[in-house]
Amino acid sequence: MPRTAISDPSKVDPARAEGSLLAALNGFKLDPTRSYTAQVHNQLREAIVRGILPPRTALSEATISKLIDVSRTPVREALAQLADEQMVLIYRQVGTIVAPVRISLLEEGRFVRSTLECASHVQLAQTITPEQLTEFGQIVERQRNAVKSGEIDRFSELDELMHRRLFEFAGREHVWAMLEPIKRQFDRVRWLLLGHVAGHAERALREHEQMLAQMASRDVAGLGASVSSHINHITAHLAALREQAPESYFVD
Incomplete structure (x- = not known):
């Protein structure tokens, strides 16, 4: 089974960070009958677990909202839940990154x-x-x-x-x-x-x-x-x- 190199996300430029988010949210569609916060939370969590969003990757609230066409409120709530689960780190007034293992x-x-x-x-x-x-x-x-x-x-x-x-x-x-x-x-x-x-x-x-x-x-x-x-x-x-x-x- 082939192996791939593990790149350092801390050295990735903003364009590549946005590319990781594009990959994580590719094909994702919100179901209007279910909680938007829960859906965003589950999608981001799975992308983190699977390494699609590797440790230290910046997670832009504005970019996520734009990619899935939703207000920033459910995105902010989803990121807060992920922080409680120690899957992301939120730095007030700075930004959010995927937590290291x-x-x-x-x-x-x-x-x-x-x-x-x-x-x-x-x-x-x-x-x-x-x-x-x-x-x-x-x-x-x-x-x-x-x-x-x-x-x-x-x-x-x-x-x-x-x-x-x-x-x-x-x-x-x-x-x-x-x-x-x-x-x-x-x-x-x-x-x-x-x-x-x-x-x-x-x-x-x-x-x-x-x-x-x-x-x-x-x-x-x-x-x-x-x-x-x-x-x-x-x-x-x-x-x-x-x-x-x-x-x-x-x-x-």
């Missing part, structure tokens, strides 16, 4: 995911139905196809789907919803790893295949170890990512 928050996300997923998946292995195993296997097969074709975005989407469905199989969909805000920094790094660290997607796929086999054989002990290792590998690969990324991407 905080290593402490990344570690919190890793710890919570590792703890809850190990416990939930181990218990699920004892109750999972043939129909659920079939769906699990189908998701892994689609991941395999995405890796073969180099579709990084598709693989990441399927990875998210797989983990969510395993919680839902266990009747814990609300736990997954609770995890969502906690794991945002974790997700940002996962997207960067898929695009910039060789072999990360292939390794994740092998681990998913192993988890599927262990779930099918009711190998509770093996599954617990596999899930823990799978979640914790992000820390090991983080060092390689930090060697490639500008210092502005991360803050300890």
